[in-house]
Amino acid sequence: xNKEKVAVxxxxxxxxxxxxxxxxxxxxxxxxxxxxEAIPVYLSxxxxxxxxxxxxxxQFYKNLPHTLSQAEEVSxxxxxxxxxxxxxPNQQKIPVDLCLLAFHGQYGEDGxxxxxxxxxxxxxxxxxxxxxxxxxxxxxxxxxxxxxxxSVLPSVLVTKTEAIDSLESARNKILKSLRYPLFIKxxxxxxxxxxxxxxxxxxxxxxxxxxxxxxxxxxxxxxxEQLLELNVAVLEGEPPIASVIEIPIASKEALSYEDKYMxxxxxxxxxxxxxxxxxxxxxxxxxIDPTLKDQLKSExxxxxxxxxxxxxxxxxxxxxxxEETLYFNELNPIPGSLAYYLWDKAEPPLLYTELLxxxxxxxxxxxAMHYSLRKNLGFHAL
Numbered sequence: 001x002n003k004e005k006v007a008v009x010x011x012x013x014x015x016x017x018x019x020x021x022x023x024x025x026x027x028x029x030x031x032x033x034x035x036x037e038a039i040p041v042y043l044s045x046x047x048x049x050x051x052x053x054x055x056x057x058x059q060f061y062k063n064l065p066h067t068l069s070q071a072e073e074v075s076x077x078x079x080x081x082x083x084x085x086x087x088x089p090n091q092q093k094i095p096v097d098l099c100l101l102a103f104h105g106q107y108g109e110d111g112x113x114x115x116x117x118x119x120x121x122x123x124x125x126x127x128x129x130x131x132x133x134x135x136x137x138x139x140x141x142x143x144x145x146x147x148x149x150x151s152v153l154p155s156v157l158v159t160k161t162e163a164i165d166s167l168e169s170a171r172n173k174i175l176k177s178l179r180y181p182l183f184i185k186x187x188x189x190x191x192x193x194x195x196x197x198x199x200x201x202x203x204x205x206x207x208x209x210x211x212x213x214x215x216x217x218x219x220x221x222x223x224x225e226q227l228l229e230l231n232v233a234v235l236e237g238e239p240p241i242a243s244v245i246e247i248p249i250a251s252k253e254a255l256s257y258e259d260k261y262m263x264x265x266x267x268x269x270x271x272x273x274x275x276x277x278x279x280x281x282x283x284x285x286x287x288i289d290p291t292l293k294d295q296l297k298s299e300x301x302x303x304x305x306x307x308x309x310x311x312x313x314x315x316x317x318x319x320x321x322x323e324e325t326l327y328f329n330e331l332n333p334i335p336g337s338l339a340y341y342l343w344d345k346a347e348p349p350l351l352y353t354e355l356l357x358x359x360x361x362x363x364x365x366x367x368a369m370h371y372s373l374r375k376n377l378g379f380h381a382l
Contacts, residue, residue, distance in 0.1 A: 003037040004097040006360060007085065007122075009113065011043040014105030015193045015214045021061050023337055024102035028056065030340070030352040031100075036360070039096065041085065042071065043108065049074045051085065051094065080121025098360050099124040101334055105189055109334045110136035123367035125359040126311035127333045135307055135331045138187050138219050142328065145303050151327050153318070154178065156220045157187065160212045171204060174220050181223040184208060186215030190332055197223050226321040229329075230288075230296055233314045233339040234304040235355070236362050242297035243342035244284035283345055292319070295326060303328060310366060311359050314339045 008031075010024030011017055021042075028038045040055040044064070050071035054060050060067045074085040074094060084096035099122050103109045111133035117124045127135065135141050142152040156174045163170045174182070184207035185195040194214040196207035211218040229250075233243040300315040314335035318327045332339075338359075343350035350358075 001035075003035060004360075005039060005084075005095060006031065006036045007039050007041045007096045007099045008102060009041045009043065009099055009124075010102040010108075011045070012103045012105065012108035012113070013043070013045055013047060014103070014107055014109075015189060016105035016109075017045060018061070019336055020102055020104045020108065021058075023104065023334075025056070025058065026337055026340075026352075027100060027102055027356060031356050032353050035357070036098075038100075039094065041074070043103075043113075044068065049076060049085070076116060076120055078116060078119030080119075082120065084122070096122060098122075098363055100356070100360060101126050102338070103334055104336065105193075106136075109190075110188065123363040125363045127307075127309045127313070131308045131310070132333050135309065135313070135333045136188055136190075138185075138330050139217075141307065141331060145306065145328055148302070148306050150299055150303060151325060153221045153224075153327050153329075158208065158218045158220060160216045160218075163208055163212065163218075167205060167208070170208065171201065174204070178220060178222055180204075181225070182207075183221050183223040184211055185219050185221075186211050187217040187219040188215050190330070190336075224318060224320050228319040228321055230292075230317045230319055230326075231314055231342075232296055232300045232317075233312055233335065233342045234300050234309070235312045235343070235350075235358065236310050237358075240301050240304050242300055243339065244345050245288065245293055245296060246342060247282040247285050247288075249280040249282065281341075283342065292326065299326070299328065303331065307331065309333065311362065312339055312355065314342070 008024050008028050010020045012020060014020070024040065028040060031038050040051060042050045042055050044050060046065070050068065051074050052071040054067065054070040060070065073088045075088055076085055082093060085094040086092070087094060099117055101113065101124055103113060107113070109132060111129040114124065114129045114132050118129060126132070134144065139155060139157050142155065146152045154177065156178060158170045158173060162173070180199050182198045182204060183195070184198055184204070186193060194211045196203070196210050198204035198207045208218055229248050231246045231248060234240050235243070296317055303315060304313060312335065314332040316329040316332070318329045319325070320327065338355065340352040340355055343355055344352070
C-alpha cells in the first residue's frame with residue numbers, strides 16, 4: 001500500500017509559535033508510519049516556509065535563526081495544479097496528499113492558512129476558514145453562542161486604538177457595565193498569553209498594556225472568584241462525540257502560560273515541555289455531578305455544531321461555584337497537543353495514532369465533498 005504524504009504544518013507568526021512546534025513534533029511521533037509519510041513544514045517567525053529532517057529535532061528551534069540554513073525553503077502557491085509545496089529556488093514540487101495543521105494563534109489557527117490551503121486545493125485537518133476565524137475571535141464566538149442560549153459571561157471589548165487615544169475613556173467604557181475584580185485577556189489569542197486580573201485602576205491599566213503587546217483588542221470580563229475550570233474535547237463524526245472532562249489545575253488564581261507549558265512539562269527541571277499534555281490536571285473527575293458533566297458535554301457538542309467546527313476542538317467552560325452556573329469560556333479550534341490526552345481515557349479509549357487517522361480521513365472526506373460541488377456555470381452573461 002502506498003503511503004499517503006502528510007504535510008504536518010506548524011509554527012507561524014504568533015505568540016504561540018513555540019507551542020505549535022511542540023504540538024507538531026508530538027503529532028509526527030504519533031502518526032501511523034505504515035500508512036502515512038509525515039513531512040514537516042515549518043512556517044518561521046519571518047514568514048518563510050521550510051521543510052527537512054532538521055525540523056524534527058527540538059534543538060533546531062532553540063538555536064534559531066542560525067539553524068534555518070539546515071532546512072530547505074519551500075513555498076505554498078495558491079494553485080491546485082501544484083498539488084503540494086514548491087522547493088526554492090529550483091521550483092521542484094513536493095507532492096502532498098493531506099495537511100495536518102498544528103498551528104496555534106494568529107496567522108495559522110484563525111483561518112489565514114486555511115484560506116491559502118483552500119486556494120491550493122489541499123485537504124487539511126480542522127475547521128474551515130469561517131469557523132476558524134470566528135472561534136479565534138472570542139467576543140464574536142460568544143455572541144453567536146449566546147444567541148443560541150448558551151450562557152457566557154458579560155464582556156467588553158477595548159481596542160488598542162481606544163486605549164492610546166484615551167486610557168481614561170477606555171476604563172470608563174469597561175466600568176460602565178462591569179465592576180472590579182476584572183479578568184483581561186487578548187481577544188484573538190490562546191495559551192493564556194497576555195492574561196491578567198485587575199482589582200483597581202492601576203492594575204487595569206497594566207493589564208491592558210500587557211494585552212496590547214500581543215493583540216490589538218482586549219476582552220474584559222468579570223473575575224469569578226469561586227470558579228471551577230472544566231474542559232472537554234469534541235471530535236467530528238456522525239454525530240460528533242465528546243471526550244472525558246478535565247479540571248486543569250492552576251498554580252495561582254488563573255491558568256497561566258507557565259501552568260500549561262512549563263510547570264507540568266518539566267521545564268523547571270531541565271526536561272522537555274510536553275505542551276498541553278504536560279499540564280497538571282484531573283481527567284474524568286469522579287466527584288463532579290453527573291448532571292453537570294452531561295450539561296457540559298451537551299453544550300460543547302451544540303457549540304461545535306453551531307460554529308460549524310471540524311476535526312477536533314477543545315471547549316473550555318467556567319463553573320461559578322457560588323451561583324452554580326456553567327458558562328462557555330472559549331473554543332480552541334486547534335487545541336494544544338490536539339487534546340489527545342482527553343481521548344485515551346474515553347470509553348472506548350481512542351489512542352493518539354487513531355485520533356490522527358480519524359482527523360486525516362475526515363479531511364479527505366470533506367475535500368471530496370467540496371470537489372463534488374458544481375463550480376463552473378460557464379460564460380453566459382458576458
